[in-house]
Amino acid sequence: MVFLVSWVPYKSTYIGVVMPILYEFEYHKPATVKEALRLLVKYKKPAVLAGGTDLVNELKEELAHPDAVIDIKGIRVLRSISFKDNRLTIGAIATFTEMIESRVVHAKFPVIAEVAKTVGSMGVRNRATMAGNVCSAVACADSAPLLAAYEAQVVVQGTKGKRKISAAQWFKGNRRTDLKKGELVTAIEFPLPAKQHGGCFVKLGRYSGEDLAQASVLVLALPENQYRIAFGSVAPIPLRAGIIESLLNGKTLSNELIEQATGLVPEIISPITDIRASKEYRLHMCQVMLGRGVTAAVERLGGGGPAYGTSLI
């Protein structure tokens, strides 16, 4: 009788030892967008490196197999966060920490700072970028509902020119975006939705501190009882809650109205059960979070409410 003993050299056998990146690639650090685009065209499977908090993990786990890694941190113009013509432009290499510390973000788009504060931990926020977050486009990306609710545009530069992709078009599925080969995301643009607006981001994690979202809700309250609502982490892509928005629009918020709105949540989202939470829990919590989020957003629009960055859950 012959026993077949197979030995699979899983990398997990190296517990406690640095997991090396085994995949071979070239590294380039262009100084201009033009040079970056040239490199993106030159290689077959280039990967763009901004903060690296996703890409380096993917390289280690061999989920990404690039022949070249193009580090865009040398392109200084992509670092800026600026506000012009009622649009906030966040450069592709601006980190979440830079968003939290930006005055214009606090003054005009405090919800962006609120979202940024919930991303990973300080050591991650100091490197990670919003452009990287939306390019990875994982289902639990914290920036995804933000882009959906603000109707933001992803600015993409290719050798043939520039194009702006709306959030609704950008997210195609889990880890899939509208980005084409040879294109580089240079910025994300957020149009100011109204002269004044309040907002609220409620993120559910297993514990406070750094964790991926089990579910998230982003609510924007605009003047004259107009609302924008987006859910994250409960579908492959962020979901705008159109039917809840049209229910709420034009009406003064009351407890009955909030109850009606939360009753519609199951019609919009159909979360899955995975390692982080069950679908029933996600669904129930999304209703709770929507109620608290809408209330806080309206209060903040009126100048009151919990301070931005306060956890509501």
Add this chain to the structure above:
Amino acid sequence: MKNRTYFKLNGHRVVLDSGPQETLLEALRNRLGVKSPKCGCDRGDCGTCTVMIDGRTCRSCLVLAVEVDGREVTTLEGLMADGELTPLQKVFLDHNSFQCGFCAPGMILSATELLQRNSVPSEEQIKQAIAGNLCRCTGYQPIIDAIKECVKNSAKTDPSLIPSPKRRRESPGRRK
């Protein structure tokens, strides 16, 4: 392909030839003999590999060594001037804030960054700052107590506990 990287490590100039696959953590530990950054989860969750790049903490397991070209890297070893413990390290000792000590370098660097940005943080801000540093021994309370003590002490004397490293702009990489 080897890339040549020039950077400052704890005040010393370093020239490093490395393949682009090498992470900063590997380079620091295996080739430069700097052992304070530890390898815990190796995927950016646990914070034991924390180092500072231009005064900002980051996960050295998620940084390629070639990325730090032209920048200033500070590890726990670099905080101590002439072997003197920083006030923060002293209060950590006083409060017996560690059992195994594996998380210590990351904790101290994260707390150092916090105190550089905000010399009077609230308890909530302290918790947020060290949220990305996992400790499996202490239950965090002695660590939080130590940082609070340091805030209290520094309010009496000098808020700038550690000279903050100069912030440098990114320079385009030099390649061999």
